[in-house]
Amino acid sequence: MKYWVLGLLLWTACGWSQGDDQKQIDAIFEESLTAGKSYDWLNYLSNRIGGRLSGSIQAEQAVKYTKNQMDSLDFDRIWLQPVMVPKWVRGTPEFAYIESKPGITNNVPITALGGSVATPAGGIKARVVEVKSLEELSSLGRDGIAGKIVFFNQPMQPGLINTFEAYSGAVEQRYKGAMEAAQYGAVGVIVRSLTLRLDDLPHTGFMTYGDLPVEQRIPAAAISTNGAELLSTTLKLDPNIRFYFKQSCKSLSDVESNNVIGEIRGSTYPDEILLVGGHLDSWDLGDGAHDDGAGCSQSIEAVRLLLATGYRPKRTIRVVLFMSEEIGLAGAKKYAEEAKRKGENHIFALESDAGGFTPRGFSFDCSSENLDRILSWKPLFEPYLVHRFVSGGSGADIGPLKDGNIVLGGLRPDSQRYFDHHHAENDTFEHINRRELELGAAAMSGLLYLIDKYGIVINSKG
Amino acid sequence: MKYWVLGLLLWTACGWSQGDDQKQIDAIFEESLTAGKSYDWLNYLSNRIGGRLSGSIQAEQAVKYTKNQMDSLDFDRIWLQPVMVPKWVRGTPEFAYIESKPGITNNVPITALGGSVATPAGGIKARVVEVKSLEELSSLGRDGIAGKIVFFNQPMQPGLINTFEAYSGAVEQRYKGAMEAAQYGAVGVIVRSLTLRLDDLPHTGFMTYGDLPVEQRIPAAAISTNGAELLSTTLKLDPNIRFYFKQSCKSLSDVESNNVIGEIRGSTYPDEILLVGGHLDSWDLGDGAHDDGAGCSQSIEAVRLLLATGYRPKRTIRVVLFMSEEIGLAGAKKYAEEAKRKGENHIFALESDAGGFTPRGFSFDCSSENLDRILSWKPLFEPYLVHRFVSGGSGADIGPLKDGNIVLGGLRPDSQRYFDHHHAENDTFEHINRRELELGAAAMSGLLYLIDKYGIVINSKG
Numbered sequence: 001m002k003y004w005v006l007g008l009l010l011w012t013a014c015g016w017s018q019g020d021d022q023k024q025i026d027a028i029f030e031e032s033l034t035a036g037k038s039y040d041w042l043n044y045l046s047n048r049i050g051g052r053l054s055g056s057i058q059a060e061q062a063v064k065y066t067k068n069q070m071d072s073l074d075f076d077r078i079w080l081q082p083v084m085v086p087k088w089v090r091g092t093p094e095f096a097y098i099e100s101k102p103g104i105t106n107n108v109p110i111t112a113l114g115g116s117v118a119t120p121a122g123g124i125k126a127r128v129v130e131v132k133s134l135e136e137l138s139s140l141g142r143d144g145i146a147g148k149i150v151f152f153n154q155p156m157q158p159g160l161i162n163t164f165e166a167y168s169g170a171v172e173q174r175y176k177g178a179m180e181a182a183q184y185g186a187v188g189v190i191v192r193s194l195t196l197r198l199d200d201l202p203h204t205g206f207m208t209y210g211d212l213p214v215e216q217r218i219p220a221a222a223i224s225t226n227g228a229e230l231l232s233t234t235l236k237l238d239p240n241i242r243f244y245f246k247q248s249c250k251s252l253s254d255v256e257s258n259n260v261i262g263e264i265r266g267s268t269y270p271d272e273i274l275l276v277g278g279h280l281d282s283w284d285l286g287d288g289a290h291d292d293g294a295g296c297s298q299s300i301e302a303v304r305l306l307l308a309t310g311y312r313p314k315r316t317i318r319v320v321l322f323m324s325e326e327i328g329l330a331g332a333k334k335y336a337e338e339a340k341r342k343g344e345n346h347i348f349a350l351e352s353d354a355g356g357f358t359p360r361g362f363s364f365d366c367s368s369e370n371l372d373r374i375l376s377w378k379p380l381f382e383p384y385l386v387h388r389f390v391s392g393g394s395g396a397d398i399g400p401l402k403d404g405n406i407v408l409g410g411l412r413p414d415s416q417r418y419f420d421h422h423h424a425e426n427d428t429f430e431h432i433n434r435r436e437l438e439l440g441a442a443a444m445s446g447l448l449y450l451i452d453k454y455g456i457v458i459n460s461k462g
Numbered sequence: 463m464k465y466w467v468l469g470l471l472l473w474t475a476c477g478w479s480q481g482d483d484q485k486q487i488d489a490i491f492e493e494s495l496t497a498g499k500s501y502d503w504l505n506y507l508s509n510r511i512g513g514r515l516s517g518s519i520q521a522e523q524a525v526k527y528t529k530n531q532m533d534s535l536d537f538d539r540i541w542l543q544p545v546m547v548p549k550w551v552r553g554t555p556e557f558a559y560i561e562s563k564p565g566i567t568n569n570v571p572i573t574a575l576g577g578s579v580a581t582p583a584g585g586i587k588a589r590v591v592e593v594k595s596l597e598e599l600s601s602l603g604r605d606g607i608a609g610k611i612v613f614f615n616q617p618m619q620p621g622l623i624n625t626f627e628a629y630s631g632a633v634e635q636r637y638k639g640a641m642e643a644a645q646y647g648a649v650g651v652i653v654r655s656l657t658l659r660l661d662d663l664p665h666t667g668f669m670t671y672g673d674l675p676v677e678q679r680i681p682a683a684a685i686s687t688n689g690a691e692l693l694s695t696t697l698k699l700d701p702n703i704r705f706y707f708k709q710s711c712k713s714l715s716d717v718e719s720n721n722v723i724g725e726i727r728g729s730t731y732p733d734e735i736l737l738v739g740g741h742l743d744s745w746d747l748g749d750g751a752h753d754d755g756a757g758c759s760q761s762i763e764a765v766r767l768l769l770a771t772g773y774r775p776k777r778t779i780r781v782v783l784f785m786s787e788e789i790g791l792a793g794a795k796k797y798a799e800e801a802k803r804k805g806e807n808h809i810f811a812l813e814s815d816a817g818g819f820t821p822r823g824f825s826f827d828c829s830s831e832n833l834d835r836i837l838s839w840k841p842l843f844e845p846y847l848v849h850r851f852v853s854g855g856s857g858a859d860i861g862p863l864k865d866g867n868i869v870l871g872g873l874r875p876d877s878q879r880y881f882d883h884h885h886a887e888n889d890t891f892e893h894i895n896r897r898e899l900e901l902g903a904a905a906m907s908g909l910l911y912l913i914d915k916y917g918i919v920i921n922s923k924g
Contacts, residue, residue: 029515029623033620034621035622076560158495158496159491159492159496160847161491161846161847196897197896235920252625256875293575343924358820358876358878360847383623384623385623385822385850388847401556414820414876416820416895416897416898416901417895417897417898420895433878433879433882434659434880435620435658435878436878436879438621439878
């Protein structure tokens with residue numbers, strides 16, 4: 001009888017608890033979909049401020065705006081964390097054409113890659129060599145490359161369902177192409193835009209020269225996919241055609257900027273920190289609505305949803321909007337460095353940086369014990385179809401926090417449309433669907449709630 | 463030993479079979495995403511033909527175009543099935559305003575509901591009574607209604623994750639509102655557009671007068687959600703304001719049109735028919751890309767994908783593009799009637815009529831034996847994240863085929879954006895994402911392949 005009663009009590013306790021959790025998560029989704037703030041906040045960030053290149057005036061406006069936004073909510077403490085960030089400026093609009101015969105030219109849309117040097121003031125005109133990979137470049141050697149523009153034309157693979165995998169498979173040409181081509185004497189680099197669409201929009205993105213001396217650096221730009229197809233076809237007809245491009249971008253000295261941080265102090269375990277965030281900077285071509293204005297507004301909203309539904313966190317919850325993710329992760333590195341210096345105990349960090357699309361689930365980078373615990377929560381998210389929980393990466397900004405015990409998580413939205421907009425002029429607010437954005441914010445909030453309530457498994461070997 | 467060998471053989475056979483199925487489905491998705499035709503076909507249907515109202519010249523152009531499309535593929539037989547369909551025409555553009563004081567007016571966007579009568583040539587101006595439901599209408603009675611315009615203002619519920627549920631919960635006011643209001647002496651009906659967005663686009667849709675005598679029919683129109691909010695607010699400030707609207711739509715005599723049918727004859731069981739389809743007609747405001755041009759091009763593509771990947775169906779597979787779904791389902795009824803008359807044995811029918819968005823899975827209306835068999839195939843679709851298989855409705859056009867044994871299925875895409883576009887002028891091709899459309903076509907093709915290969919469970923009690 002005693003055992004039976006105990007069993008009943010346990011069953012009731014568990015049943016109650018599961019029911020409570022579902023009720024809390026239901027309340028979060030209801031609040032987000034009926035009285036959500038993420039869409040209006042993102043509207044302001046996108047349309048009133050716009051593209052927020054690291055080191056730009058817009059980036060500073062975004063710092064002020066999001067700090068004020070948090071000031072209007074019930075955060076216990078809000079502060080700016082100073083960080084020196086790169087400042088690269090695009091200058092006047094780029095210009096490029098294919099010259100199939102002297103005097104016969106077709107203009108094509110290009111955009112300088114982030115971090116690239118300028119062309120000489122009069123531009124560069126040279127013969128072109130098309131390659132599909134760094135390996136192919138290397139096989140051509142100095143004889144095949146010197147004095148030419150290297151055209152990296154590896155498309156993303158459309159057969160991959162996760163478009164981020166297709167991106168990863170093709171991004172090396174953008175990141176390292178100029179550095180490698182310069183070593184064979186190339187005079188410039190043109191890279192096929194990393195998108196699965198065929199269209200006229202060039203997609204920018206970060207690139208590196210590594211340790212290459214300044215005088216050996218060559219300018220690099222992305223060409224739209226239609227432009228890439230045209231260039232490739234024209235080259236097949238006549239390998240002697242020439243390509244012209246001109247850009248005036250340059251890197252200035254680093255400037256001081258800030259990560260924006262807001263904190264709700266935990267009632268019971270204030271020293272255990274749960275972080276939720278995205279990055280506040282963006283590229284300059286669009287307004288950075290998907291990358292990553294969405295993640296910033298969702299992160300603040302995720303905390304607001306907890307408070308609006310009457311939940312008081314037991315642990316400390318911190319929103320961090322990282323600066324300069326697109327150009328080298330300065331904000332993320334600074335945050336992790338300061339956290340380490342202060343001996344802060346981050347048990348969980350969650351990033352949204354894959355677009356404001358319908359959320360499909362989360363990916364986690366953590367111990368198998370923690371993954372098992374998290375997987376047991378999947379049924380709570382199934383009514384919202386955000387229940388694909390997988391092991392995998394998390395987010396670039398929270399990566400530097402990785403240590404033995406921390407659970408890192410990333411929101412995983414539907415990825416089909418992301419690279420239509422990524423780093424291009426059509427990454428704009430009009431391509432945000434309110435409900436999709438709100439579902440993501442709610443899912444993030446629900447996960448914060450569960451980790452706050454149940455904590456994480458501490459592995460003593462960690 | 464003998465048992466062990468038998469076990470191994472069975473295991474090998476099953477393993478092989480599962481592997482073959484995955485290979486076939488992988489090939490289908492690869493073909494769709496790398497060499498798919500659905501997007502280009504839908505581009506033509508949407509941008510070269512446009513909105514395809516039942517009985518219109520565009521609907522006839524769509525019949526010819528899709529028949530030609532199938533003629534260019536390896537169908538064994540293609541034919542047009544004649545059907546008499548309603549012809550309702552919109553006439554000159556509608557016009558409406560709120561008159562808060564004599565001479566002080568605000569124009570608001572409206573669109574006549576499909577099937578509605580016109581207003582008198584000079585329009586209607588009358589006081590307005592706002593209700594949220596047919597019950598509220600009935601409670602007001604003739605005293606509260608007679609001589610007025612009834613304004614049905616029940617919003618769709620944003621908290622529901624499946625937006626089709628939110629639509630179902632609010633569509634009665636559009637379908638029956640005028641019929642009910644007329645019986646209390648109302649002079650006209652204005653219905654809040656069925657969308658979850660607040661914007662300026664009115665959304666049309668079908669409505670009925672039931673058995674109401676012609677002389678008692680009153681005009682009905684949809685107002686944009688922003689217009690509905692304005693009207694409601696204005697009414698709260700002053701219940702005596704008046705509303706004016708004018709529309710010149712009318713129903714003409716039925717005209718002959720066609721269902722478009724293409725068939726691949728089964729090699730082994732030609733008398734067992736698998737149907738895949740969508741509806742060819744659309745509303746006239748946009749170009750009907752999502753509703754249901756997407757379903758039509760996906761249905762033809764689903765069959766092309768089978769052939770392009772080298773699969774020869776054992777059973778007969780038939781593409782049916784139904785006419786006049788939006789205005790009373792004449793095509794669907796005709797098809798089912800003819801199938802019954804000829805004693806045709808349809809074992810499976812699959813419809814895509816929920817937009818060309820990222821597919822999340824399928825819903826099935828079938829026996830539990832068949833559902834169990836189908837559920838066992840879910841892992842084959844998991845790599846494509848189209849593995850949410852649920853019991854539920856299928857599609858309006860295939861509904862009339864329901865009998866004891868047939869398995870009915872519906873493609874279930876992500877529903878968050880559907881009602882942003884549904885029946886409005888922004889249901890256009892530019893809101894179609896190529897990959898999302900192609901994933902849907904591939905998922906449909908994969909399901910056809912499995913049902914063709916394994917058949918369905920026949921319940922003798924059926």
